[in-house]
Amino acid sequence: MTTIQDFTSQYGLVKKIDAFGYLDYLKANPDAPRKHGKIVLVTADTPLKASRGEGKTTTTIALIDALNKRGIDAAAVLRQPSMGITAAGSKGGASGGGKASLTHPELIDWGLTGEMAAIAAAQNLLVSFAEKAIDDGKLDTILVPRVSEVPSRSLRSITVDAGKNNVAEKVVLTPTSELMQIVCLSRSMDEIGQRVAKMIAGTKDGKAVTFGEFVDLWRITGILSDAVKPALTETVNGSPVYVHGGPFANVSIGIPTLVSVEMACSLHDVVIVEAGYGADAGAQKWLDIACREYGAQWPSAAIVVTRASTWRDDPELAWRYPFHVDRLEKLDIPTFPLINLWEGEDDQVPALRETAAELGFRTPIVGNLFRDGGEALAPQLDGFVEALSNGSMPAQPHSHKGMAIIENIRWVAEHAYGVPADRVVLKDGFADSLGAASALCADAGFRLDDLALVAVKSPATMTDNDRAPEDERTVTLKKVEVHAGAGLVHVNLTSSLTTPMPKIV
The missing domain is CATH 3.40.50.300 (P-loop containing nucleotide triphosphate hydrolases)
Incomplete structure (x- = not known):
């Protein structure tokens, strides 16, 4: 048996x-x-x-x-x-x-x-392919960051000499990466391959380009076999x-x-x-x-x-x-x-x-x-x-897929942070960030509102100021970032770093 x-x-x-x-x-x-x-x-x-x-x-x-x-x-x-x-x-x-x-x-x-090292190697290889795509004229910008298990303040924002023009890149910690999310949410190697193909590598002439358009995906899935x-x-x-x-x-x-x-x-x-x-x-x-x-x-x-x-x-x-x-x-x-x-x-x-x-x-x-x-x-x-x-096995909750992203985050703010919808504030520049993310998704053939919402926030606070009186607490929306392969959209709410530094002990 x-x-x-x-x-x-x-x-x-x-x-x-x-x-x-x-x-x-x-x-x-x-x-x-x-x-x-x-x-x-x-x-x-x-x-x-x-x-x-x-x-x-x-x-x-x-x-x-x-x-x-x-x-x-x-x-x-x-x-x-x-x-x-x-x-x-x-x-x-x-x-x-x-x-x-x-x-x-x-x-x-x-x-x-x-798995941490393998996921880091696979995502870094994807970025290397994206850099080669810059050389080959298939990309103008790179939107997927490199990753590392060891944080470095100097790597939060970097510029790579790409010959004719410089390309902005960054490095984040491996757990924050889109490929880590893909591995966590996928139920088969085929699904991982399909999701990696949907990852937005960068843009060409302002239009989104996915990895599936220029990378043989077996190179990535092979790294992830263990x-x-x-x-x-x-x-x-x-x-x-x-x-x-x-x-x-x-x-x-x-x-x-x-x-x-x-x-x-x-x-x-x-x-x-x-x-x-x-x-x-x-x-x-x-x-x-x-x-x-x-x-x-x-x-x-x-x-x-x-x-x-x-x-x-x-x-x-x-x-x-x-x-x-x-x-x-x-x-x-x-x-x-x-x-x-x-x-x-x-x-x-x-x-x-x-x-x-x-x-x-x-x-x-x-x-x-x-x-x-x-x-x-x-x-x-x-x-x-x-x-x-x-207790019986609970029923499955209904999906929020298709809910407008601002309405979705207002729902989360009210239910998870105790802040009513009318105290969710849009920071200057948020509307532009939202519009750019929506256009990026449209280029790639899907709707931004069909992605699952990830609230990016400080781990030590629920609102802009948890010490404020209850009727004065707010949540401020700051920017939007698309993780198309994982099927997620990130909305930054409070200051949070994807490359935090370790504490000296």
């Missing part, structure tokens, strides 16, 4: 799984044994600082350990972090910590599961963890690959999906991009992680955590607040529970997960397990 083992191979200290092949096998053999796991979304409060995490990965790892301890077959799906930012010490390593850690965190932190395979590792307690994809949630889609999640759901009863940064970033994009536009499963429950200090120590920002929990509950997603304690905070637990009760939360889950791991969670999960056991 064919099993997942037939699609699994050793890759250093971890394993790689041909998820495309396995899911194709299940489609061709509908009677083959499989599960239909429910998805739980782990998201977080908006952090006080962009460089600080709330503990989503630590929580995700502790949660699957706790569920497995209770006899529930649970696995997690994580993204791979960016080496230059995460492993360089700017924030958590995306592999947990303490008793809630992976067996080989260095494999995740330092990019050794392979990168499209999720890595299988495990927690220190033996719970399975799939690692695949790595887009930032503030300037990209912030979710693991859809194929890794679908594969995990066919193998386990509960699949914990971690979405990047806060509920206003990664969770918003899982719901409004992965689920709404790309057919991913709507969560059966959610966990919203916060630190005690983030929730309580800054009164002007205390509104954000209750907003996130309430928003997910209003989407009929049973939502459980989880408070990730640090050393010395155990005495705050009674007061934290009292405040949670005053806010009308479900009974909060509280623990020092670094110190105690899943053992801290297992006794507290009765309500969570009941919600999963009794």
